[in-house]
Amino acid sequence: MKLAIVGPAFSGKTTVFNALTGATEPLSDFSGGGQEHRRDVAVPDPRLDRLTQDYQAKKISPARVEFLDMPAYGGDKYFGDVRQHEGLIRVVRAFKSDNVPHPKDRTDPRTSWRQDLADLDADFVIQDLAMIERRIEKLEKSSQKPTKTQKEELEELALLRRIKPALEDGVPLKKSVAPEEQPKLAIFGFLTLKPLLTLVNLGDDDDPADLGLPPPPADDATFGPTDEVTIPIKARLEAEVAQLDEADRTSFLADFGLDEPIRGRILRLGYGLLGLQSFLTAGPKEVRAWTIRRGASAVEAAKAIHSDIARGFIRAEVVSWADYLAHGGWKGARDAKRLRLEGKDYAMQDGDVVEFRHGG
Ligand SMILES: Nc1nc2c(ncn2[C@@H]2O[C@H](COP(=O)(O)OP(=O)(O)O)[C@@H](O)[C@H]2O)c(=O)[nH]1
Ligand SMILES: [Mg+2]
Incomplete structure (x- = not known):
């Protein structure tokens, strides 16, 4: 599973990356776009621990997830790269800090995160529309000639013309295209079709309710690819948590009223949103979790x-x-x-x- 972390500059993307992977990548110095970071992490799975014990297994191989911290937001290359990823984690800022600039000078964290999200939604729609328009234009030209592929081209043209109007109204393809038709569009890598998890990055002492965030979902396991999930994160705290050893971690989390590091939660949500599940194999040589489609x-x-x-x-x-x-x-x-x-x-x-x- 590969997830790309996207969002406006200085929203806390690299901080989230560090929290999820335990890396200590340097944070933005506010001079520009920042670096790209990539790291693989093991999916914590208590079932594997149990199997390891039962089989006295020599080796434990958990499922793995790759996170990519994307650099500067915007531009054709950026969106082209985002298209290559199976799922997206969006980070928007809701922490208050006089030291961290906001790229659009939105200074009230209670409202800015919603505006930032609306901008991201609109950008994704515009990118997908542009892609559809380019493709339609190309197909209109080539499908006039009778060729071996003419029939498929005409079908594709009809499909693209059919899905375009909803997008023009700002509706993401995930909402306007029937789930059984969505696989046909997979080759395009449309942004508004991607599984999406939104993280609203709060200050250490903020209460999500004060920022108008919906209460967190009770059961992370119930989500599937057509859902959109928004959850609060205290990224700076979580990045600190990721640097602590097991013993310190529990008491640190408790001090802030948290019951587990957010990484496990994000991985569970990611699995659901990407429509994935695990099965397990076990023996004395190795216990292992394998990732497959639901x-x-x-x-x-x-x-x-x-x-x-x-x-x-x-x-x-x-x-x-x-x-x-x-x-x-x-x-x-x-x-x-x-x-x-x-x-x-x-x-x-x-x-x-x-x-x-x-x-x-
Ligand atoms: N107060 C506060 N500051 C944060 C938080 N997350 C990130 N920051 C600060 O925001 C700045 C930008 O963070 P960074 O992760 O580099 O943002 P990026 O540009 O989206 O990758 C850094 O100075 C961070 O210390 C947070 O949760 N609370
Ligand atoms: Mg960064």
């Missing part, structure tokens, strides 16, 4: 491990995570007849513990 079949899951396993697929032996816990592990679940033999088409569930049988 709704992926058993044979797709097998392919995530190795194409040979998918090719020679015989069956999947599956214990759900709930059964694994309820029966004290794989063997207990098997003795209680909770081990299931599933075929290629079985729809994988988050946390399934799996052994694939394959031949050849």
Whole structure:
């Protein structure tokens, strides 16, 4: 999973990056666009800890997520780069500081974050519209000639003409295009179709309610790719938290009324927004979490491990995570007849513990 951090200058993007990855990249000196940073992090997963213990595994391989802290906001190259990413984390500023300039001189944090978000929404719409217009223009010319691809070109042209008006009204494609039609548009990398998580960056002592933020969602696991989620973050605090060791972390968080570092939460939300889930494999050599689409079949899951396993697929032996816990592990679940033999088409569930049988 790859997530790009985007937003206006000095909103706290690099601070968020440091909070999410534990890096200590230098913050903006306000002279310009800033650097690009990239870092991979392990997705914390208590299920893996349990498996490691049960199997006395030598190696633990968590799922990984890559974060990219994008430099200066704006310009064709910037938006071209953003298009390459599977999901976006937007950061807008709601902290008050006389030392940190606002690129549009918006000084009241209670209102500025909403204006900044509205600007970002509008920019994304404009970028997507420009892309559609360029493509329509090109197709109008080329689809006149009878060629092998003429039929597809005409279909694409019709589709683009159909989705354009809503965008002209400022409606993101995620809202105007039916979910089952959205995959057809994947090749364009439209910005308003991207899974989106918005972080409103508060000062250390701010209360989200004072800034008009909606109460945080109760269950992070319920979100999917068509949802848009906005949550508060105290990025500067969280970046400090990321530098503490386990013992200090808990008391530091408690002092600020927080119950866990925000990284875990953002990863959970990211998984949901990108429509992803994990399944688990376990043995004495290695326990491992694998990332797949929600709704992926058993044979797709097998392919995530190795194409040979998918090719020679015989069956999947599956214990759900709930059964694994309820029966004290794989063997207990098997003795209680909770081990299931599933075929290629079985729809994988988050946390399934799996052994694939394959031949050849
Ligand atoms: N008070 C306060 N300042 C912050 C917070 N987050 C970032 N800043 C400050 O804002 C400035 C810009 O932060 P940076 O992460 O470099 O922003 P970027 O340009 O979006 O990458 C730095 O001086 C930070 O110390 C925050 O949560 N509270
Ligand atoms: Mg930066």
